[in-house]
Amino acid sequence: MPELPPSAPSVTRRLPTALLLGCAxxxxxxxxxxxxxEPTRLANSTQAEQDSSFEHWLADFxxxxxxxxxxxxxxxxATRELTPDPAVIRADQHQPEFSRPVWEYLxxxxxxxxxxxxxxxxxxxxxxxAAIEQRFGxxxxxxxxxxxxxxxxxxxxGSRKVVRSLATLAHEGRxxxxxxxQLLAALKILQRGDVAVDAxxxxxxxxxxxxxxxxxxxxxxxxxxxxxxxxxxxxxxxxALASAANYLSASNWQSGQPWGFExxxxxxxxxxxxxxxxxxxxxxWRDHGVHLPSSADQLDDDSLAAILLPAGHRGPAFMVxxxxxxxxxxxxxxxxxxxxxxxxxxxxxxxxxxASWPTQDQPLSRDHRLELQQLLSDTGFEPGGVxxxxxxxxxxxxxxxxQQQAMAAxxxxxxxxxxxxxxxxxxxxxxN
Numbered sequence: 001m002p003e004l005p006p007s008a009p010s011v012t013r014r015l016p017t018a019l020l021l022g023c024a025x026x027x028x029x030x031x032x033x034x035x036x037x038e039p040t041r042l043a044n045s046t047q048a049e050q051d052s053s054f055e056h057w058l059a060d061f062x063x064x065x066x067x068x069x070x071x072x073x074x075x076x077x078a079t080r081e082l083t084p085d086p087a088v089i090r091a092d093q094h095q096p097e098f099s100r101p102v103w104e105y106l107x108x109x110x111x112x113x114x115x116x117x118x119x120x121x122x123x124x125x126x127x128x129x130a131a132i133e134q135r136f137g138x139x140x141x142x143x144x145x146x147x148x149x150x151x152x153x154x155x156x157x158g159s160r161k162v163v164r165s166l167a168t169l170a171h172e173g174r175x176x177x178x179x180x181x182q183l184l185a186a187l188k189i190l191q192r193g194d195v196a197v198d199a200x201x202x203x204x205x206x207x208x209x210x211x212x213x214x215x216x217x218x219x220x221x222x223x224x225x226x227x228x229x230x231x232x233x234x235x236x237x238x239x240a241l242a243s244a245a246n247y248l249s250a251s252n253w254q255s256g257q258p259w260g261f262e263x264x265x266x267x268x269x270x271x272x273x274x275x276x277x278x279x280x281x282x283x284x285w286r287d288h289g290v291h292l293p294s295s296a297d298q299l300d301d302d303s304l305a306a307i308l309l310p311a312g313h314r315g316p317a318f319m320v321x322x323x324x325x326x327x328x329x330x331x332x333x334x335x336x337x338x339x340x341x342x343x344x345x346x347x348x349x350x351x352x353x354x355a356s357w358p359t360q361d362q363p364l365s366r367d368h369r370l371e372l373q374q375l376l377s378d379t380g381f382e383p384g385g386v387x388x389x390x391x392x393x394x395x396x397x398x399x400x401x402x403q404q405q406a407m408a409a410x411x412x413x414x415x416x417x418x419x420x421x422x423x424x425x426x427x428x429x430x431x432n
Contacts (some may be wrong), residue, residue: 006038043256054084057171061180068184078380084168085160091204092173102310102335103357105339109149109339115346117153118144128238132225136245137255141344143241143248146330147210149339154210157234158203162186162215166206182206185215194222194230201234209233210240213247221247244330251329259327259341260305260320262354264291265313271410272399274307274317276325277332277392281305285319292319310338312412316355362415364390372413375400375421379428 058079065075099259122129122144131138144153151157158178164187169179186206190197206215211233213222222231225242233240265274266289273280283301287291290307296319308318318338327337345351364372369388376383377395395411401421403408 005412054171057218058082058167061167061170061183065184065187066244070184070187071191074187077169078163078187078190078197082164082167084171085204086165088165088168088204089172092169101357101359101361101363102338103315103359104337106339106342106353108180110343110346110351114148114152114343116368118148118343118347121147121153125237125241129241132238132242132245136242136249136253137345138245138248138253139255141347142259142327142340143244144347145325145340145343146244147241148343149336151210151213154237154240157201157209157212158207159201160204161198162200162202162208163190163197165202165204166215169205179206182215185219189215189218194232195234199234210237211244213243214292217247217346218243221250247330248326251326254322257299257303257321258266258295259323259337259344260308260318261293261295263293263317263319264355265307265317266290271309271313271408272403274309274313274410275395276308276320279304279306282319290319308338309410309412310335311358311361312414313408313410314358314361316353316357364413364415364418368415368418369403369413372418373397374423375418375425379421 043113062075062079066072122140124287129143132138132143133140143343147153166179166183166186170183172174173179183206186200189195190200200208203212206217208218213233218231218233222233222239222243223246224231224239226232226236226238228236231239231243232238233243237290255419263285269289281302282292282296282299282305285305285307286301299321303321305319305321308320308324309315309354310318320337320341324337324341327340328334330340342351342353366388369390370386372390373383373388373394376394377386381401382393383397384391389412394413398413398417399409399411401407401424402411402417405420405424407420
């Protein structure tokens, strides 16, 4: 999911990670960070001009691909009669604006239907999952949760031709260099013989198979677990699940360690310390009055953990360990990682969130988020740019504002905070 819009409402910016698009294929209406539509290079050109432009790009790309060692026969087979896909450009430039709060996202991700399906598949593939656990050390419930969110257990992998999608994005997308890198990687997959051209299908952005790998991640981490000589993440549950396990293992998965757990914070807790970048030992958090569940007693007191407040100080609090960060390498949305953790527990009959969500909160639209960042910038709190993505810099700016205003400094943005910031900015403007 490297450098592509996240699939869940997130309190982190999507970083360059290894896979793609989280649960976009699995959850209808999954929230993504929308990006402002940028005009394409061909926005005002005629269809004939667009066709000619693509043909020239394709000819240049074919030369570059041959220079990169792509087999001429594979290249000819994959790009014969290739045309751009207008639907891919529309998806790339006009991603829908969602403003679903985290609790609604989790309701969909950890639905009863998904839990029931996952439990059935855990039983059905018990021997396979045991073998994958033994080889890679990754918990089977985490793998099945990822399988469920990424492709609805293989039921929704996408139906677009990956080569065509990536060629379209490389020619006319927002990030052509990234798309061309993925396209070259896709051709190398075809050259290896793991999948035929017509069978290489995926999402509009090039995510493939039951685990939604992008081509570079496939080349680095896909495995042939069923031993048939092909790394088939489309048709082989064994290959798909083992490939996800291989990736998590390479992302420093700690065997036997939980992803995290729900906690209770004491009165007077310093909410500014509830940040993924502030990792402390479990002993430290206990000494500061944080109430951990009994399951944490099995962990070393020196284990490092951070506190996550996905809906601010009025919502549930979670303590997250290293494996949470490994899940975020799969998809760097904290809401996605939380959904994977909770779904993995629900598959075991646990995972119910005990604290109440602040369902009266009104989520911020993209325009609201842009306004919030602009106001933070105008009033000297320096959010690190105005892009509508509430990442670490924006959260730090919000905390500085909250601290200056003697508010709970949880870094959480909602409509109430935006209104407060508007009033502050107006007062500052008047006084000047």
